[in-house]
Amino acid sequence: MKRCITSVLEQGNVWEANFATEPFEAGWASEARWFIRILDPLPAEQLTLHLTPQISPDGILWCDDVESSPSLRLDLPVAPTELFTLPQRHFGNWLRLKVDLGDAGKPMKFLIYLVLKE
Known part of the structure; x- marks a missing residue:
């Protein structure tokens, strides 16, 4: 029987600067998929966000996983109901998602899921 797990890593936290x-x-997983929603308040002006999957052998030191999953570029504004996804394969043991808010300068609220399966 295959295993699958869904984890909510960001649930309505408000960010004004870059974060991970x-x-x-x-x-244990053979593949991962990130799901991202930007909740209100959404910036009305045009902004570009970059979301980059990162990998780590120990959960302490991190590098961008550009080999198996390139960064996702989001051009704002977007609808608050819009869902974005980013696949990830061939990773080591630890995963996280780096979010570059660029010049946003305004608080944004995120909902980020990580789905793993073998």
Whole structure:
């Protein structure tokens, strides 16, 4: 029987600067998929966000996982109901998602899920 787990790593937290989700141990999984929603308040002006999956052997030192999953570029504004996804494969043991808010300068609220399966 295959295993699957869904974890909510950001649930309505408000961010005004770049951040990364909490590390998640995923060594047992063969694939991962990130799901991202930007909740209100949404910036009305045009902004670009970059979401980059990161990998780590120990959950302490991190590098961008550009080999298996390139960054996702989001051009704002977007509808608050819009859901974005980013697949990730061939990773080590620890995963997290780095979110670059660029020049946003305004608080934004995120909902970020990580789905793992083998």
